Amino acid sequence: MESLRSADGLELVRGVAERMLQELIEAEATARIGAEWNEHTETRTTFRNGHRDKTLTTQAGDLDLAIPKLRSGSFYPSLLERRHRIDQALYAVIMEAYVHGVSTRSVDDLVKALGA
Structure with a gap:
């Protein structure tokens, strides 16, 4: 390992x-x-x-x-997906979590779960 x-x-x-x-x-x-x-x-x-x-x-x-x-x-x-970037999807998820009032700690956990 x-x-x-x-x-x-x-x-x-x-x-x-x-x-x-x-x-x-x-x-x-x-x-x-x-x-x-x-x-x-x-x-x-x-x-x-x-x-x-x-x-x-x-x-x-x-x-x-x-x-x-x-x-x-x-x-x-x-x-492969045409013209698709993972960072765009990640930003969209973070923005939606911010709009819904999710805590920064939960957003951080979500980002880690997505692999970033």
Whole structure:
């Protein structure tokens, strides 16, 4: 447990999370296209056309992901939400708690429960 709490352990968790998400994104793209990279099948609907970079901010740190681009059509992984930021949701929750007169200690507990 101590090694996971250290800087090296956090880097390990970040690396594993990044690799896992990247593999899931690639699998979803393959399912959408109907073929693996450089595979020719009758069910193929389009071709890959490179990747674009996406940085995902998590508690483990920033994850650098590559989102596949398609020659025709568009692709965005279902794992990620378009134009959604967690901090906007967090601010909305804090503002609503303030309007309803919730104590600062309860708001602090709520923020910790949300993972911030």
